[in-house]
Amino acid sequence: MNQPASAYFIEDRHDPNETHTLSVLVQNEPGALARVIGLFSGRGYNIESLTVSETESQKHLSRITIVTTGTPMVIEQIKHQLDRMIPVYRVVDMTLTKRSIERELAMVKVRGEGEHRVEALRLADAFRARVIDATTESFVFEITGNTDKINQFIDLMRPLGLVEVSRTGVAAIGRGPEGM
Amino acid sequence: MSDKSHDPNQMTGAAMIVRALIDHGVTDIFGYPGGAVLPIYDEIFQQSEVQHILVRHEQGAGHAAEGYARSTGKPGVALVTSGPGATNMVTPLTDALMDSIPLVCISGQVPTHLIGNDAFQECDTVGITRPCTKHNWLVRDVNDLAKVLHEAFYVATSGRPGPVLVDVPKDVQFATGTYHPPRKSDVHRSYAPRVKGDATQIRKAVALLANAKRPVIYSGGGVINSGPEATKLLRELVEVTGFPITSTLMGLGAYPASGKNWLGMLGMHGTYEANMTMHDCDVMLCVGARFDDRITGRVDAFSPGSKKIHIDIDPSSINKNIRVDVPIIGDCGNILGDILQVFKAEAKKPDVKAWWQQIAQWRARNSLYYRKSNDVILPQHAIQSLFEATRGKDTYITTEVGQHQMWAAQFFGFEEPHRWMTSGGLGTMGYGLPAAVGVQVAHPDSLVIDIAGDASVQMTMQEMSTAVQYELPIKIFILNNQYMGMVRQWQQLLHGNRLSHSYSEALPDFVKLAEAYGGVGIQVHKPADLDGAIQEMISVKRPVLFDCRVAALENCFPMIPSGKAHNEMLLPEQANDEATAKAFAGGKALV
Numbered sequence: 001m002n003q004p005a006s007a008y009f010i011e012d013r014h015d016p017n018e019t020h021t022l023s024v025l026v027q028n029e030p031g032a033l034a035r036v037i038g039l040f041s042g043r044g045y046n047i048e049s050l051t052v053s054e055t056e057s058q059k060h061l062s063r064i065t066i067v068t069t070g071t072p073m074v075i076e077q078i079k080h081q082l083d084r085m086i087p088v089y090r091v092v093d094m095t096l097t098k099r100s101i102e103r104e105l106a107m108v109k110v111r112g113e114g115e116h117r118v119e120a121l122r123l124a125d126a127f128r129a130r131v132i133d134a135t136t137e138s139f140v141f142e143i144t145g146n147t148d149k150i151n152q153f154i155d156l157m158r159p160l161g162l163v164e165v166s167r168t169g170v171a172a173i174g175r176g177p178e179g180m
Numbered sequence: 181m182s183d184k185s186h187d188p189n190q191m192t193g194a195a196m197i198v199r200a201l202i203d204h205g206v207t208d209i210f211g212y213p214g215g216a217v218l219p220i221y222d223e224i225f226q227q228s229e230v231q232h233i234l235v236r237h238e239q240g241a242g243h244a245a246e247g248y249a250r251s252t253g254k255p256g257v258a259l260v261t262s263g264p265g266a267t268n269m270v271t272p273l274t275d276a277l278m279d280s281i282p283l284v285c286i287s288g289q290v291p292t293h294l295i296g297n298d299a300f301q302e303c304d305t306v307g308i309t310r311p312c313t314k315h316n317w318l319v320r321d322v323n324d325l326a327k328v329l330h331e332a333f334y335v336a337t338s339g340r341p342g343p344v345l346v347d348v349p350k351d352v353q354f355a356t357g358t359y360h361p362p363r364k365s366d367v368h369r370s371y372a373p374r375v376k377g378d379a380t381q382i383r384k385a386v387a388l389l390a391n392a393k394r395p396v397i398y399s400g401g402g403v404i405n406s407g408p409e410a411t412k413l414l415r416e417l418v419e420v421t422g423f424p425i426t427s428t429l430m431g432l433g434a435y436p437a438s439g440k441n442w443l444g445m446l447g448m449h450g451t452y453e454a455n456m457t458m459h460d461c462d463v464m465l466c467v468g469a470r471f472d473d474r475i476t477g478r479v480d481a482f483s484p485g486s487k488k489i490h491i492d493i494d495p496s497s498i499n500k501n502i503r504v505d506v507p508i509i510g511d512c513g514n515i516l517g518d519i520l521q522v523f524k525a526e527a528k529k530p531d532v533k534a535w536w537q538q539i540a541q542w543r544a545r546n547s548l549y550y551r552k553s554n555d556v557i558l559p560q561h562a563i564q565s566l567f568e569a570t571r572g573k574d575t576y577i578t579t580e581v582g583q584h585q586m587w588a589a590q591f592f593g594f595e596e597p598h599r600w601m602t603s604g605g606l607g608t609m610g611y612g613l614p615a616a617v618g619v620q621v622a623h624p625d626s627l628v629i630d631i632a633g634d635a636s637v638q639m640t641m642q643e644m645s646t647a648v649q650y651e652l653p654i655k656i657f658i659l660n661n662q663y664m665g666m667v668r669q670w671q672q673l674l675h676g677n678r679l680s681h682s683y684s685e686a687l688p689d690f691v692k693l694a695e696a697y698g699g700v701g702i703q704v705h706k707p708a709d710l711d712g713a714i715q716e717m718i719s720v721k722r723p724v725l726f727d728c729r730v731a732a733l734e735n736c737f738p739m740i741p742s743g744k745a746h747n748e749m750l751l752p753e754q755a756n757d758e759a760t761a762k763a764f765a766g767g768k769a770l771v
Contacts, residue, residue: 008473008742026370027368027369027370030318031306031310031316031318034307034310035310038310038311042311073499073500073503076499077496077499077500080494080495080496080498081496083495083496084340084494084495084496085315086314086315086335086368086370086371087368087370087371088370089369089370
């Protein structure tokens with residue numbers, strides 16, 4: 001690469017990007033989520049999905065699940081940067097453990113009549129999606145699964161009258177008896 | 181409940197703040213009053229244990245607290261009001277974050293019920309300072325205040341030190357609650373910086389060091405932050421191994437500049453021998469430094485043949501810029517102690533004679549060479565003269581940012597840590613003068629000199645007034661070339677010598693300016709007058725603005741051009757127009 005004359009070394013990296021799911025256990029205090037999000041925007045990291053909720057109210061603990069992409073070096077940085085934040089207890093790379101389950105919930109609104117309506121119901125059944133609201137011209141389906149499964153379901157609904165989708169983002173947990 | 185009026189731990193939030201400062205051994209703070217901190221100022225008025233230094237701008241308070249912290253190893257404390265008081269602190273907080281300086285900032289905030297209402301002098305202080313502090317807090321309940329203040333001091337000073345901010349709404353300052361002295365449980369359970377290094381990694385490191393043929397030790401500000409023990413151990417390690425040592429800008433003074441194994445500073449304006457040693461080494465021991473881009477040059481050509489050991493207390497410093505072979509996470513002092521112990525027990529002093537011969541050849545290139553003149557003062561010569569005149573004195577140096585800063589790093593020899601205060605990471609012009617104020621407050625009888633540039637010094641010039649008020653005899657040694665010298669140098673080297681807005685068109689008369697503030701002004705033009713003028717400056721026991729008129733167009737060399745490796749340095753004797761043009765060949769700058 002032809003370097004422009006500059007005070008900085010401008011590097012073009014060719015390392016391929018990877019996608020990782022990180023579980024972060026934090027003290028549930030004001031600003032904790034803002035810190036995490038600010039870290040990602042401030043240092044130019046990607047957030048593909050982020051979910052957060054208090055998981056142990058007695059101990060004021062929240063669990064944040066982040067799906068992010070980056071080169072292996074960037075992913076390692078993200079984990080260290082998260083880990084050094086004062087309210088963060090632990091950061092676990094669920095992708096590296098290779099023993100984690102990831103789920104996402106989506107509510108999918110489909111509008112249509114006749115054959116489309118029947119087809120939507122049939123596909124929902126095949127995907128184990130539940131009908132949680134119905135009118136004579138629409139359904140709202142609830143579906144849980146990993147991201148791929150939900151994407152696939154949404155793609156199938158598109159020609160059948162997809163109106164809108166609301167997704168929770170990914171939640172992840174490790175297999176086996178141990179906690180994080 | 182018993183009668184609480186006699187409980188000495190019952191007090192207002194404002195009183196708790198002063199009490200906590202006393203409990204943490206704080207004797208001096210730097211601040212500026214305003215509406216949202218009046219209750220705290222009222223408490224300060226009614227006691228004498230904590231001295232308050234009134235600055236002229238909140239940025240000055242922040243940098244003064246930084247100078248205080250860096251020259252003592254204790255946390256610096258700043259007190260500012262809400263809104264503009266807090267936003268003016270953003271620069272020093274960021275500066276302290278980049279350079280790992282322990283700073284505790286207490287800011288006033290509008291009363292709790294007005295937060296979010298766009299009240300007078302309201303801003304989202306914790307939101308604005310979140311990315312520029314190690315941690316920050318908004319205290320909404322006076323009964324949380326003691327715990328938060330104690331935690332703030334702990335977070336600022338432990339692990340990798342850094343700035344913290346505690347935002348205290350005015351109603352919380354007025355409210356009465358229960359104070360408690362510092363105790364262990366005041367700290368987040370989630371915050372436990374690692375101090376002790378992993379024993380296996382330490383053994384691996386010693387094995388590499390013991391078998392090194394071309395070793396180098398590269399130390400940084402972390403050694404100084406770790407405390408006097410780390411400095412002692414670093415010196416001992418150099419002695420025991422016989423290895424060459426170089427330091428970053430932040431690390432100067434950990435190893436004495438007069439020491440026989442000293443290579444000088446490394447990096448963009450480091451010495452040729454330091455950078456060549458880094459480039460050609462086979463084992464590199466990085467202690468408390470972070471492979472910053474001013475150090476590495478081109479990262480894919482950085483010390484290509486070496487095994488790298490990296491000691492750092494911050495895991496996020498490991499493998500951030502440069503992949504290392506043996507990372508050791510923990511406190512430098514602790515780990516250096518372990519390395520020394522294992523090394524002494526199991527290893528022999530490696531034979532590095534051939535390596536030193538090679539280094540001697542690089543050193544012979546005399547990369548800090550400059551041509552002296554009888555007509556005009558060369559900036560390098562001015563620093564050397566200043567260094568000679570202060571030798572053996574109890575001297576502290578601060579700097580602004582630019583050419584003068586690099587020349588100071590190259591030509592002023594530091595024998596001890598905590599003697600050199602400069603804005604390294606953030607590169608804050610205007611740091612040096614208020615930092616000198618802070619250093620002088622901490623060391624009233626020492627000689628405190630801000631090596632400054634004519635452009636930088638004007639950014640925080642108002643703190644001369646603070647120095648005069650508190651009779652702080654700081655010396656502002658201005659290398660006046662009538663340019664923003666480093667900007668001009670880059671414009672010359674990279675932008676066709678189009679000197680866009682880098683000329684100081686309307687400089688003040690610094691002598692009259694000093695006098696207007698109630699200080700002393702000295703001006704010198706001729707090399708022959710320089711030494712005498714410096715002696716005069718040192719002997720004056722008042723704040724001095726020293727206007728040292730220097731060669732206007734002198735460039736700072738040696739230099740690693742951008743996108744180049746350590747072994748592609750531009751040396752002063754080669755820096756003719758043709759070689760310079762070639763070294764900097766390329767398109768327009770992007771950044």
